[in-house]
Amino acid sequence: MMKYNTIHKTGFKVSDISFGCMSLKSDGTENDAIINKAIDGGINLFDTADLYEKGENERLLGNALKGKRKDVFISTKVGNQWRKDGSGWDWNPRKEYILNAVDDSLKRLQTDYIDLYLLHGGTMDDPMDESIETFERLVDMGKIRSYGLSSIRPNVIREFVKRSNIAAVMTQYSYLDRRPEEETLDLLLNKNIGVLARGSMASGLLVDKPASDYLNLKAAEVEKIVNELKNNLPEGRTLQETVMRYVNGHPAVTTAVAGIRTLKQLEDAINTANTLPLMEEERQHLQALWAGNTYSEHR
Template structure:
């Protein structure tokens, strides 16, 4: 495993998103023992960047990580997120990045994670009711207190990133970025590189679509992120299968899996990018981390970069309203 810097924070070139172990997919939360084995195997393979959030569960994903990382905390750059749980009463799924809510959120996350500090603390979604300067200042106070090491944003737009960074340097921005979600390339990536901020792509495998394993949506139950998602429904789904087939073709040529090709393409976009593919299975974390050694030719990179955009929006209407991209 190679390592890169997100500003001053050294992380593994490929991280691990823990959300699906507890939240968001049809079989989330059904096999804690396998999830813990997956986390342990990731550490053995050199993965250091582990990503969670208080909303995952809610709360149960942080608690799972605490059990898995007991006695291994020093091996991990631990990232979690605030702002999608309003602790004053509105509860999970409600935006609140006010300083008071952040102070409550961090204490809960520290307790659930069983640690005295969070390495990378992200605002999960931009809160239109709280000036980003106030949010950044509150996280800056947590950094001064030693409870947080670095400040991050998720799915923030260019203006928000600049304003936050002027108050408290932003270490990383987490946004959806993959072969089928490339909207950040024109507006976000140039700002990050101008300011020296790292990029942490989530859903780098298109919520599993780019693995080539999803050929039907029949198995997605209510509560699965993909159930009713525009890209996984009707004509959009059928059109997007052609994208997965193209990735599969490059994989066959390169002697790799489609997931490894999708990740290798992302890694080729810059040395300031650390994707966090999510999985709860040991064999998948082994497959994903091996993508670091896949070398794509210039022609293969060009073919992949020339693929048409995915059909359909990345989120349903409620989810889209929380994106600033």
């Protein structure tokens, strides 16, 4: 049965596994059916961004959620501004841009409010206080219910924790990317800030893709780690269950955001959500199989 965890600063109770919409394409014929089945399966958090397909990902989510808006939480992101010629995007965390972008997202999502609005990146050179003030203003206006940050940079995350009232951080975390275990996850747990963990399958390397270089790991190292994992699966567990349960078994993690494109992937995610958590000794055994990695930049 689906478990729900609270994002403490909002009171939102969100499903243990949530739906990452980025993999859905706007011309997909099954999008509505997949999203409806996700809701039926207990998933209630849907994550998108204005960057994905130049906003079309938000539009398809808005269409699929017609009549169901009150049953779900929407997380979307801002900060990557598409160039007018469509050739790419530029980073823009400024007030004027965010105030315009939120209105565009609301229209595409066909909603009056966004539950969680995330700054989609960030650097130490940003005008952080200006961005934070803008998010606070949007809360006061009722256009968003809470805000946060999508980042893998510990130095940026620390600054937002110090300066703002962020409710949640989305960050990459998996058995192959254990960098957040060093500091970030404990910091957020201690501050009652929710964690949306993305990339729990490490782009498929942990479950079905051939080994390749990943972060600071060479392909041979990835292959060795995955083989060790396969040979040490907790009794009665599949590989997918194990890697997903490893992620959302960390006490800081509120929800694991699964990138879903097909009904089969959705079924796998829901089946995983309905399994028991790893026991602490199982988790410790998995952690001991390799030393883990740490951030080399943005510390």
